[in-house]
Amino acid sequence: MKEVRRIIDGFLAGMLISIGGAVFLACYGKNADGTPTLSYFVGALLFCTALFCICVKGYALYTGRIGYVLENHKKDDISSLLLGLLGNAIGTIAFGYLLAVTFPNLKETAEALCNGKLDQGYGFALIRATMCGILVYLAVDIFKKDKTPLGILLCIPCFILSGYEHSIADIFYFATSGIASWNAFGYLWMIILGNSVGALIIPALRSIGAPRPAEEKKPPEEPKVG
Numbered sequence: 332m333k334e335v336r337r338i339i340d341g342f343l344a345g346m347l348i349s350i351g352g353a354v355f356l357a358c359y360g361k362n363a364d365g366t367p368t369l370s371y372f373v374g375a376l377l378f379c380t381a382l383f384c385i386c387v388k389g390y391a392l393y394t395g396r397i398g399y400v401l402e403n404h405k406k407d408d409i410s411s412l413l414l415g416l417l418g419n420a421i422g423t424i425a426f427g428y429l430l431a432v433t434f435p436n437l438k439e440t441a442e443a444l445c446n447g448k449l450d451q452g453y454g455f456a457l458i459r460a461t462m463c464g465i466l467v468y469l470a471v472d473i474f475k476k477d478k479t480p481l482g483i484l485l486c487i488p489c490f491i492l493s494g495y496e497h498s499i500a501d502i503f504y505f506a507t508s509g510i511a512s513w514n515a516f517g518y519l520w521m522i523i524l525g526n527s528v529g530a531l532i533i534p535a536l537r538s539i540g541a542p543r544p545a546e547e548k549k550p551p552e553e554p555k556v557g
Contacts, residue, residue, distance in 0.1 A: 337391060337411050341418020344390035345499060348419070349426035351381030352503040355491070356437045359444065367492070375491040378500075382467075382483050386474045391415030393523075394499060398468035398530035401538060416523075419499045427506025441508035448501065449514055453521050456496060460522040463495035464529020472533075498522040 358374025361367055385392050393416040400412060431438040448456070466486040473482025490497065501522050505515050 334410075334414055337414040338418040338421070340389075340391035341393070341415035342422040343388070343418075344385050344392040344395075344415070345419040345422020345424075345503075346426055347381040347384050347390065348392070348499045349423050349430070349503045351378040352423075352500050352507075353426075353430055353434075353437060354378065354380070355500075356440045356444070356504070356507070357434075359440050372488070372492070375488040376484075378491060379480075379483050379487045382470060382487055383480055386471060386480075386483065391418060392499065393419050394464065394467045394497060394526045394530065395471040397527050398464075398472070398534055401531065401534050420502055423499055423503035424506040427503045431507045431509060438507055438509060441504045442510065445501075445505050445508040445510050445515070448496070448504075449510075449518060453518070456518060456521050457525040457528075459494060460496040460498065460525025461529035461532075462493065463490045463497050464526040465532055466490040466495070466529075467497065467526070468530040468533060496522045496525065498526045 354377045355374040358370040358377070360370050382392070382395070384390075385395065391411070391414075393412065396412055396415065400409065427441075431441070451459075466489055470482040470486035473486075474480060498519060501519055505511075505519065
């Protein structure tokens, strides 16, 4: 069934995001004054592995596809998008719990990271998620249309180092941390909303005043005789 295939593609994308998130947690570190350590920068760069592999393999990452919903807005396309999101969540939660058991140090880091996320208000979280959505859309669009990973290598570390919020990665972090609360649930939905809004900003603005496809010119009628 195609629905199962879409969930599996989403699951595989979630698995890869979990791998990227795990290496980021392993490299996560800040100095006493709050500035990032060198390993923090390394983790931000290595996180690119996840999105690069997802783009090459064509797996269904919600944040990489939501920006195209204005172009592909049929019922089947939206269903595919939501099934992919479901697969993303299943993949990140499954691997988050698995890695929490396997690497207790990652669980401790994730817990500290997620508590910090919950301390910010929903409004700030929405803004950070929106900025992330813009960058992820650009990373994927540059890869698709220009056939280069340069957008991934620049945009992904940019959103991580800026402190912006990525919904699928955050689901992984919360699963790894073991934090399960209504506050965390609401926070994650706020991040999904912000990522969606951010990914749609550029396509929406570019569609304003865009020329429509030229109508096919009808062949000139032959002159009537008589």
